Amino acid sequence: DTGVSQDPRHKITKRGQNVTFRCDPISEHNRLYWYRQTLGQGPEFLTYFQNEAQLEKSRLLSDRFSAERPKGSFSTLEIQRTEQGDSAMYLCASILGLAGDNSYNEQFFGPGTRLTVL
Amino acid sequence: GEDVEQSLFLSVREGDSSVINCTYTDSSSTYLYWYKQEPGAGLQLLTYIFSNMDMKQDQRLTVLLNKKDKHLSLRIADTQTGDSAIYFCAEKGYGQNFVFGPGTRLSVLP
Numbered sequence: 304d305t306g307v308s309q310d311p312r313h314k315i316t317k318r319g320q321n322v323t324f325r326c327d328p329i330s331e332h333n334r335l336y337w338y339r340q341t342l343g344q345g346p347e348f349l350t351y352f353q354n355e356a357q358l359e360k361s362r363l364l365s366d367r368f369s370a371e372r373p374k375g376s377f378s379t380l381e382i383q384r385t386e387q388g389d390s391a392m393y394l395c396a397s398i399l400g401l402a403g404d405n406s407y408n409e410q411f412f413g414p415g416t417r418l419t420v421l
Numbered sequence: 422g423e424d425v426e427q428s429l430f431l432s433v434r435e436g437d438s439s440v441i442n443c444t445y446t447d448s449s450s451t452y453l454y455w456y457k458q459e460p461g462a463g464l465q466l467l468t469y470i471f472s473n474m475d476m477k478q479d480q481r482l483t484v485l486l487n488k489k490d491k492h493l494s495l496r497i498a499d500t501q502t503g504d505s506a507i508y509f510c511a512e513k514g515y516g517q518n519f520v521f522g523p524g525t526r527l528s529v530l531p
Contacts, residue, residue: 305463305465307463334517336519338521343429343523343524344523344524345425345509345511345521345522345523345524346464346509346521347521348518348519348520351517351518353517358517359517359518394463394464396464400517408452408513408517409466409469410464410466410519411466412456412463412464412465413463414461414462414463415463
């Protein structure tokens with residue numbers, strides 16, 4: 304257990320439905336990342352937060368995806384009008400970000416939420 | 422853009438050494454990482470190396486970095502069945518974006 308939790312662990316939904324996932328990072332970690340991982344691939348960066356500010360979004364993050372981290376603690380990732388191509392494992396990771404971009408940053412990953420869109 | 426490549430499969434016998442290779446394209450990478458993922462679990466950081474180093478050893482793990490060729494390797498000495506997992510190479514540039522390879526599935530045969 305890394306200290307990062309995600310809920311739910313599994314989600315099965317029908318195409319067109321909306322889904323929301325939650326990530327609870329390690330409490331003192333100020334940076335939070337969302338990744339998507341499909342079978343046979345490594346995690347692909349989706350977005351990251353520094354405290355409550357969403358600082359970077361991947362081109363993979365279409366308009367149907369939205370992420371929030373309202374109080375700089377937990378984060379939610381919502382997918383609207385799900386498509387079968389959204390089926391994947393959604394991973395969350397948190398970091399205690401040190402000053403300066405050249406810092407060593409150990410990411411602590413949650414167990415992931417596996418989404419299946421029927 | 423940034424890209425990280427790895428061979429997809431590796432099989433070794435228990436007790437032998439495993440060497441997992443990775444190539445990356447971003448010459449501005451500051452840190453390079455090796456993560457391990459076991460079935461049904463999230464990724465776990467195994468080790469990392471700063472880009473101005475060429476080798477790092479941590480117990481059974483040895484990381485070699487050839488910055489000129491943009492080649493990273495992970496050697497696991499005395500490989501055990503518990504080392505069977507998927508190993509991901511990842512790089513971090515000057516931004517906050519991490520780029521992961523596709524993973525190498527290591528199978529350890531008894």
